[in-house]
Every structure is written in C-alpha cells, then in structure tokens.
Amino acid sequence: MNVFLEQGWSVFLILGMAFMTLEARFVQAAGIKTADMPTSMSAASPVAGKRICLDPGHGAGSSGAVGPTGLIEKDVNLREALLLKEMLEKAGATVFMTRTEDVDPPLLERAKFNKANKTDLFVSLHHNANAQNDSSMNRTETFYHWYDLEGPSEDAARAIHREMEALLKLPNSKVYMCWAYGVLRENSYPAVLVEPSYLSNPEEEKRLRDENYLRSIAGAYFRGIEKFFEGGRPEIKLDEAIKFADDGVIQAQVVCPAGSALVARGDIRIKVDGQPHYDYQFDTEGGALSIYLPIDLALGKHEISIAARNVAGNTSFVHRRFFELQKPIVRAEAKQIPLFGGVLKDKVIVLDAQGGGGEPICVAPGGLRASDVNLKTTLCLFDYLKQCGASVSMTRTSDKEMDNVERVAFGLMQDPDVFLTIGHRMPEPGMGEKPGTFATRFGARWDGGTAIGKAMAYQTRKMLGTGAELGNINSRQPLPTEVHNWSSWEAMHAAQRYTALYVCPMMFDAPGVEERLSQTAGCRKEALALLYGLLANFGLEDDKMSTISGVVNAPSGAPAPNALVQLKDGIVIQTEADGRFEFKFLQAGKYEISVFLAGFKPAKQEVEVGDSGETAIKIELKP
Ligand SMILES: [Zn+2]
Structure with a gap:
C-alpha cells in the first residue's frame, strides 16, 4: 500500500513539474519578462519530467x-554520462543508465532496456x-537511424550536434543518417549516438583527461537536450489502415499537445511513393488535414508518409502507410485562385538551398549551420510560391550533399524563368560588405540580373531592417555591395540558358542574426522578403498597392513573438521579437487576418483596404 502511494505521488510530482515547464516557456513566448514570474517557474527546464536514457x-x-598514451574510451564515456546524468536530474529529468560501472551489456540489451x-x-x-591511424583527425560526428529519418531523432541529433559544434569548433563535423549501429537500429525513437571528438588525436586525449573538459562536453549535451525538448512536438493521428472514398481524399489530424508550439500551413510534409506532395488543406485552428491524392494515381499499391513540424522547429514522427488504390480517383479538380493577382502563375522557378550534408557553407558562433537555414527559408518560400500558382521545384528538399554541377543540370531540365540560390555567409574580406546586410550576385551574361537584384535588395532591406550601414535604406537603387556580378559560379555559366541569381538575405555574422534565423519566424520573414522581390520583379509595384501592417500583443500589452499570422486563404507568416507583421502587394478589398499562438484564443480581424497606402492594425490576444 505504502509503495503504491509513493509511486502515485512521484507520478504526480513529475506531471506537476512538466506543467510548470510548459507554463513558464509559454509565458516567455508571449513576451512577458521572466523576472515578473516566481523563480521556481522561470527556472523550470524543458527537460523537467522527461525520461531520458543515457548509454x-x-x-x-x-x-x-x-x-596514444592509453586513455580508454569506455572510461571517458562513463564519466561524461555520469556528469550529464547529474545535470539532467538537477533539472528535473528522470535518467536511466544502461550502465553505471565497468560492465558491457550487449547492444541489443541496451536498446531493450x-x-x-x-x-x-x-x-x-x-x-x-581514426581507423587509418591518422592522429591529426578530430571532429564531431552525430548519428541517427534511417528508421527515424526526418523525424524526432534527426531533430535531437541536430540539437545536440549544434551545441557540441559551438563548444568544440572542430572542422568537418557532421550529422549522419546511418543504417548500422544496432543500438540505434533495434531501439525506440528518438535515439541518437554522439562522438564528440577523436580520442586518437594526442591533443584531444590530453584534454579528455581533464575533468573540467568532460564537464563542458556534458554541458553541451545538456543544452542540446534542453533545446530538443523546448517547444514540444506535434503528433499526427492517422488510421492504421488508410481509408478514403472514390474522391481520393485522406483525412488526418495534427495535434499540438497543450503548451507546445503550433503547426503552420507549409510545415506539413507529405510524400506519396517517396515524392513530395503538396495538394492538401490544413486548418491551423482545429488541426484537420485533408490530403488530395494525385487524381491520376495508378491502380495498385502505394505508400504515403505524413509529418508535421511546429513553429519551434520540432518534428512529429513520420507516419508511413501502404494503401491499395482499387478504383480510379473521381474528383472535380479544386480551382485554386493564385495569390497576388496571379502575377507568378505558371512562372517556372527553381529554388536552390546552398550547401547541405557535410557542406555547411559557414557555421555561426552558436553552431547554427548556414546550409540548414538555407533549406528552411527555401521550404517556406516554396510554399508561398505554390500558393501563387508558380511551377516551383527545389534542387534539394533535405540535408543532403549536392555538387554545383548537379544543381545546374537540374536547373537546365526545368527551363526556368528564375533559378534562385538561397545562401547565407560571412561578409567577404576586401569587398566592403557589412555584417548582417543583404547581398545578391547574378550571372555575368544575364542583364536581367540587375533588375531582379535591385528588386530583391530593396524588398529584403525594407522587410528585414538591414542595410543601414550601407546608406539610405529607402533607396530603390541598390546600395554599395548589395548587387554585383559573379562570373565564377557554376550556375552563372548556365545563365545563357536560364536566369540565375544567388541571394544572401542576411549575412551570418551580425549580432542577433543567429538568434533570428534559429527561429522559423526569422526564416519565414526572409522567405516573404524574397517573395516580395519576385513579385516586384514580375511587375507588381508595392507603392501603387496596399499594405496591411500590424502588431500582435499579449494581454499584458507586450509584443507577442512567434505568433502565426494568416491572410485569409493565403500565406502564413510569423511575428518576430517585436510582434510585428506586414502584408504588401495587396489589391483593394476586404481581408480577414487570423492570428494563432499556443495558449491564446485564435484572433480574427477583418480589414478593408483601398487601392494604395498603408493600413495599420493592432491585434490583442486573449487567454
Ligand atoms: Zn565507441
């Protein structure tokens, strides 16, 4: 009896702590200063109440x-794990150890445990x-299993890897998807395996003998694990056996557990037979997801996979199902009205996220990889362009390595109106470039580059608030260093066949840029700026059209960051730290604006705009 009572009590405590964590995070997200809250709440860590196994x-x-001088890996691993255990337990996690002493449980036993x-x-x-006895080799390698590809294990691997990279700064560090490693293969997920450094490197071995060094590595693990749990994770409800009527519409539900961040349209990942599929409707408020199977899908067996990422950047498990199509799909094709007057309708646009895999392009001081930001911004822009009716494709849709020749060849096959490479980097020495500013480069033989470069420079500067160091930010003409030729880039050599442009929306080294771009809100804002650049390039004039600008506030009056702002039946953007948003290039008419933020009631406001000018609105969230 006593035992039962004690167990019941501990479960209650864990739940209570988890609740406090979410509450504290959620209040922070709403922009309320943590100093206003009781210490016990603001101190709660996202790992409180979590069950974590260290191996x-x-x-x-x-x-x-x-x-080289005999330090043994098994001892270092155990010491690090014990230090990490202490940190996690102090923060309220329950830690399970596959071993706490010098024993060797079989790999499959560890997974089973x-x-x-x-x-x-x-x-x-x-x-x-290093297997080849190369003692100079030293880098961080983090692994997750293919069974949880693009799922939470990959998120966990990236979160921990980022902190490890920020701490150790070892060149050529990389996150790997793997097939082998029985301890990952036979396990439940999320599961990761981390090799922070090479013990075969003499200097590294010396450092690993130092308890403080091991403590700093344990600290990087701890911060990565905290980041992984921050913001919660969406869940997907999908029948075990896929059901659908003759219309070929599959219904699923995206659930955002209480206290976790929301999912926006554009952050749903659907694949049919391994190919990305974008024909779906998603209701942010209720989470209902309707997937329209391709109308010409052949009879027989198919596979569908569905996943969702929330605005904190955390992914659901990927749900994979096989299904059998027995009768042809009969459905009236939904008539989609392209956004922004259809100016981008049927324009062929190839998006190219620079870097990927082992090529990060550059790594910010906090470990953020440019290649990851490039992909996130590209995916957001892809969704916007789809809704504008453009015929859009991507050179890469995941973190994979790809050489420039392959990208150019892909571009040639699409015969695009614009081939747009999205990159982030540090200012180039000797070029006069400044931290944080916009830069674009275009093909030497392509005159159109100047026009689109100009449009991109102006829209990006206005939207992202960058470029003040370069001159008058209201200038319609490019400021010094913003737009120039780049004749040495492979894609530019194909510029006689198609129009190629490289854009760096913000340099990677300005204060605050890493923080901004670590959030999906920052990437969404970049994508919107690039969309505006494309709209301007294809003939829309923002000064002859309407703008709705606004600010979203928490009930306290403080600005609400990370809120989803949706233009009725249109694009979804997110507020940044200042709670502001802006929709430009609007025709005269009535627009419904909906705002969603976890923990608050959805807010809707109808706005009527004229032919031109700016309409400012204020949206107050209610608990
Ligand atoms: Zn090992």
Whole structure:
C-alpha cells in the first residue's frame, strides 16, 4: 500500500513539474519578462519530467577507442554520462543508465532496456578513433537511424550536434543518417549516438583527461537536450489502415499537445511513393488535414508518409502507410485562385538551398549551420510560391550533399524563368560588405540580373531592417555591395540558358542574426522578403498597392513573438521579437487576418483596404 502511494505521488510530482515547464516557456513566448514570474517557474527546464536514457558506450572487455598514451574510451564515456546524468536530474529529468560501472551489456540489451523504460530520448555517448591511424583527425560526428529519418531523432541529433559544434569548433563535423549501429537500429525513437571528438588525436586525449573538459562536453549535451525538448512536438493521428472514398481524399489530424508550439500551413510534409506532395488543406485552428491524392494515381499499391513540424522547429514522427488504390480517383479538380493577382502563375522557378550534408557553407558562433537555414527559408518560400500558382521545384528538399554541377543540370531540365540560390555567409574580406546586410550576385551574361537584384535588395532591406550601414535604406537603387556580378559560379555559366541569381538575405555574422534565423519566424520573414522581390520583379509595384501592417500583443500589452499570422486563404507568416507583421502587394478589398499562438484564443480581424497606402492594425490576444 505504502509503495503504491509513493509511486502515485512521484507520478504526480513529475506531471506537476512538466506543467510548470510548459507554463513558464509559454509565458516567455508571449513576451512577458521572466523576472515578473516566481523563480521556481522561470527556472523550470524543458527537460523537467522527461525520461531520458543515457548509454555510455563499451565497458569491461570492450574498451572502445584507446588514446596514444592509453586513455580508454569506455572510461571517458562513463564519466561524461555520469556528469550529464547529474545535470539532467538537477533539472528535473528522470535518467536511466544502461550502465553505471565497468560492465558491457550487449547492444541489443541496451536498446531493450531503453524500450522497456518507455523513454522520451535515448543518447549513446562515445568518442571516436581514426581507423587509418591518422592522429591529426578530430571532429564531431552525430548519428541517427534511417528508421527515424526526418523525424524526432534527426531533430535531437541536430540539437545536440549544434551545441557540441559551438563548444568544440572542430572542422568537418557532421550529422549522419546511418543504417548500422544496432543500438540505434533495434531501439525506440528518438535515439541518437554522439562522438564528440577523436580520442586518437594526442591533443584531444590530453584534454579528455581533464575533468573540467568532460564537464563542458556534458554541458553541451545538456543544452542540446534542453533545446530538443523546448517547444514540444506535434503528433499526427492517422488510421492504421488508410481509408478514403472514390474522391481520393485522406483525412488526418495534427495535434499540438497543450503548451507546445503550433503547426503552420507549409510545415506539413507529405510524400506519396517517396515524392513530395503538396495538394492538401490544413486548418491551423482545429488541426484537420485533408490530403488530395494525385487524381491520376495508378491502380495498385502505394505508400504515403505524413509529418508535421511546429513553429519551434520540432518534428512529429513520420507516419508511413501502404494503401491499395482499387478504383480510379473521381474528383472535380479544386480551382485554386493564385495569390497576388496571379502575377507568378505558371512562372517556372527553381529554388536552390546552398550547401547541405557535410557542406555547411559557414557555421555561426552558436553552431547554427548556414546550409540548414538555407533549406528552411527555401521550404517556406516554396510554399508561398505554390500558393501563387508558380511551377516551383527545389534542387534539394533535405540535408543532403549536392555538387554545383548537379544543381545546374537540374536547373537546365526545368527551363526556368528564375533559378534562385538561397545562401547565407560571412561578409567577404576586401569587398566592403557589412555584417548582417543583404547581398545578391547574378550571372555575368544575364542583364536581367540587375533588375531582379535591385528588386530583391530593396524588398529584403525594407522587410528585414538591414542595410543601414550601407546608406539610405529607402533607396530603390541598390546600395554599395548589395548587387554585383559573379562570373565564377557554376550556375552563372548556365545563365545563357536560364536566369540565375544567388541571394544572401542576411549575412551570418551580425549580432542577433543567429538568434533570428534559429527561429522559423526569422526564416519565414526572409522567405516573404524574397517573395516580395519576385513579385516586384514580375511587375507588381508595392507603392501603387496596399499594405496591411500590424502588431500582435499579449494581454499584458507586450509584443507577442512567434505568433502565426494568416491572410485569409493565403500565406502564413510569423511575428518576430517585436510582434510585428506586414502584408504588401495587396489589391483593394476586404481581408480577414487570423492570428494563432499556443495558449491564446485564435484572433480574427477583418480589414478593408483601398487601392494604395498603408493600413495599420493592432491585434490583442486573449487567454
Ligand atoms: Zn565507441
């Protein structure tokens, strides 16, 4: 009896702590200063109440890597895991250890132990050695399994890897999807395996003998795990056996658990037979997802996969199902009215997210990789362009390595109106470029580059508030260093065949840029600026059209960041730290604006605008 009571009490405590965490985060998200809250709440960590399994690699007869002067991996792994355990427990997590002493449970036993404890995360801790006896080799490698590709394991791997990269700054570090590693393959997910550094490197071995160094590595694990749990994760409800009527519409539900961030249209990832599929409707408020299967889908067996990412950047598990199409799909094609007067309708646009895989292009001081930001901004822009009726495609849709020749070849096959590479980088020495500003480059033989470069420069500067160091930010003409030729880039050599442009919406090194671009809100804003640049390039004039600008406030009056702002039946953007948003290039008429933020009632406001000028609105959220 006593035992039961105690168990019941501990469950209650864990739930209570989890609630406090969410509450505290949510209040922070609403822009209320944490100083106004009781310390116990503001101090709550996102790991409070989570069940985490730590797996120090090797043990007993399996020593793992051995350093040049004899330091043994199994001991380093265990020491790090014990330090990390202490940090996690202090923050309110329940930690399960596959070993706490010098023993070597079989890999499958370790995985089984994790599964039996129904944990929220499994982390296997290792250090690497170079198999070719190259003692100079030293880098961070983080692994997740293919079984959870593009799911929470990948999120966890990236979150931990980013903190490790920021701490150790080892060149050529990389996150890997793997097939092998039984401890990941036979496990439940999310699960990751981390090799922070190479024990076979003599200097690294020396550092790994220092308890403080091990503590700093444990600290990087801890911060990565915190980031992984911050913002919660969406869930998808989908029948085990896929059902649909003759119209070929599959229904699913996206659930955002209480206290976790919301999911926006454009952040749903659907694949049919492995190909990205964008014909769907999503209701942000209720979470209903209707997927319209391709009308010409062949009879027989098919596979569909569905996942969703919330605005905190966390992904649901990917749900994969096989289904059989027995009768042809009969459905009236929905008539989609393209946005912005259809000026981009049927324009062929290829989006190219620079870098990927082992090529980050550049890494910000906090470990944010330019290649990841490029992809996020590209995916947002892709969704906007789809809704504008453009015929749009992407050179890459995931974090994969791709050489420039392959990208150019892909571009040639599409015969595009615009080939747009999205990149982020540091200012180039000797070019006079400034931190944080916009830069674009276009093909030497393509005159159109100047016009689109100008449009992009102006819209991006206005939207993102960059470029003050370069001159008058209201200038319709490009400011110094904003627009120039780039004859050495492969895509530019194809510019006689198609129109190619590289844009860097914001340099990576300005204060605050990393923070802005770590949030989906920052990437969405960049994507919107680039969309405005394209609209201007294809003939719309923002000064002869209407603008709705607004600010979203929490009930306290403080600006509400990360709120989703949706133009009725149109694009979804997000507020940044200042709570502001802006829709430009609007024709005269009535527009409904809906605002969603976790923890508040959805707010709707109808706005009527004339032929031109700016209409300012204020939206107050209610609990
Ligand atoms: Zn190992």
